Amino acid sequence: MQEEAYLSDVGKSLRDLWRHRPGQEIPAAVLDTVDALWPEPKPRPQLTHKKKTPGGWHLIFTLPPGVSFREVLNRQEYFADACRGFVEIRKVAGYCHINIRAGHLENHYPYQWDSAPYQSMALPVPIGYSPALEVLDLAEAPHLLVAGVTGFGKSNYLLGLIHSLLPVAKVAIIDLKRLQFSYLKNHTALAKNEKEAVQLVGALNREMERRIDILESAGVEKIQDYKGDMPFIVLVIDEVAEISDPETIRLVDRIVRLARATGISVVAATQRPSKRVQLFKDDTRDMFAARLCYLMPDEVSSRMILGENCPLAAQLPEVKGRGIYKFGVTVKEIQSMHLPLRQAKKLLQGQEVNVWDVTQSVKRLPPR
Numbered sequence: 537m538q539e540e541a542y543l544s545d546v547g548k549s550l551r552d553l554w555r556h557r558p559g560q561e562i563p564a565a566v567l568d569t570v571d572a573l574w575p576e577p578k579p580r581p582q583l584t585h586k587k588k589t590p591g592g593w594h595l596i597f598t599l600p601p602g603v604s605f606r607e608v609l610n611r612q613e614y615f616a617d618a619c620r621g622f623v624e625i626r627k628v629a630g631y632c633h634i635n636i637r638a639g640h641l642e643n644h645y646p647y648q649w650d651s652a653p654y655q656s657m658a659l660p661v662p663i664g665y666s667p668a669l670e671v672l673d674l675a676e677a678p679h680l681l682v683a684g685v686t687g688f689g690k691s692n693y694l695l696g697l698i699h700s701l702l703p704v705a706k707v708a709i710i711d712l713k714r715l716q717f718s719y720l721k722n723h724t725a726l727a728k729n730e731k732e733a734v735q736l737v738g739a740l741n742r743e744m745e746r747r748i749d750i751l752e753s754a755g756v757e758k759i760q761d762y763k764g765d766m767p768f769i770v771l772v773i774d775e776v777a778e779i780s781d782p783e784t785i786r787l788v789d790r791i792v793r794l795a796r797a798t799g800i801s802v803v804a805a806t807q808r809p810s811k812r813v814q815l816f817k818d819d820t821r822d823m824f825a826a827r828l829c830y831l832m833p834d835e836v837s838s839r840m841i842l843g844e845n846c847p848l849a850a851q852l853p854e855v856k857g858r859g860i861y862k863f864g865v866t867v868k869e870i871q872s873m874h875l876p877l878r879q880a881k882k883l884l885q886g887q888e889v890n891v892w893d894v895t896q897s898v899k900r901l902p903p904r
């Protein structure tokens with residue numbers, strides 16, 4: 537009898553050692569919580585699968601007879617406290633899934649995107665981890681301004697955003713610095729110089745007018761209510777201050793002010809809006825309801841992007857991809873996902889070529 541107790545103690549110590557290996561802190565905390573809440577010999581949830589996720593862990597349990605899903609769900613707080621994180625418990629096909637996201641922000645999250653959980657949004661795009669993944673319905677915003685000093689992740693963010701949009705929207709890009717978007721020329725409408733840029737935004741203006749007419753004849757006020765084929769369009773502008781042609785600026789301005797109902801969004805990135813580089817007229821700037829601001833050199837610049845009462849972007853740690861996200865009443869520190877160029881290029885492999893010549897598509901329409 538004594539021997540049995542001794543062996544069981546040894547077994548328990550070994551199990552504890554194994555359970556509390558470095559890097560396994562979260563699963564160990566969950567299993568310790570299960571032990572405490574369902575003491576032996578009571579039946580208890582059994583761990584059958586565990587997987588590390590970008591922001592935490594995903595654990596799957598089977599529930600033996602006598603343990604109900606509700607029982608686990610009701611103990612959510614215990615798990616959250618034990619892991620010092622955010623816990624989500626769901627039942628999928630009879631299994632109990634526990635999703636834990638670490639309570640602190642990591643300095644690096646690899647790019648990973650699946651729009652499936654965001655079916656209620658018309659045009660979901662990832663913003664970054666906070667530490668739960670923050671997702672914006674771009675159709676709601678409908679424009680997003682991205683800012684920050686050089687080298688802290690604006691272009692990288694745009695890259696991830698474009699890849700998240702490719703399967704569901706038409707994407708137009710103005711990249712006058714000609715840095716990294718060229719590989720997307722067969723999948724987007726890409727303008728690499730001032731001449732192409734003015735043609736592109738001219739065509740988008742005509743497309744916008746065409747859409748206004750169609751929606752008007754159909755008697756609907758916005759694209760979300762329109763039953764016909766009308767994909768969302770997103771115009772992505774990296775380094776918007778590089779645009780010097782006044783006609784291009786006027787046409788972009790017009791899209792920003794009129795495009796909401798017609799499903800055309802603008803995502804514009806800039807280093808810092810100074811008085812000298814006045815990007816848009818003030819009332820146009822207000823249309824960028826969503827803001828994502830990486831590190832700023834001073835509080836004045838932070839306030840220019842995030843609003844009078846928000847100096848936070850000047851106080852961020854010097855971490856690439858760390859930013860402040862603001863939309864409506866939401867103000868959150870986020871860490872955006874990292875998508876290195878060579879990995880982005882790989883994402884295109886296997887995607888069918890889908891050249892979008894917006895100038896052509898508009899021209900080819902029959903006269904009204």
Ligand SMILES: Nc1ncnc2c1ncn2[C@@H]1O[C@H](COP(=O)(O)OP(=O)(O)OP(=O)(O)O)[C@@H](O)[C@H]1O
Nearest residue numbers: 685686687688689690691692693856857872873874
């Ligand atoms: N979210 C991120 N996580 C980790 N590293 C990142 C992230 N975003 C960017 N980086 C790193 O920082 C480098 C610079 O990023 P990026 O080119 O996006 O900056 P930028 O803000 O566009 O700068 P610039 O104003 O000079 O164009 C990238 O090459 C990458 O190595």
Ligand SMILES: [Mg+2]
Nearest residue numbers: 690691692774
């Ligand atoms: Mg850049």
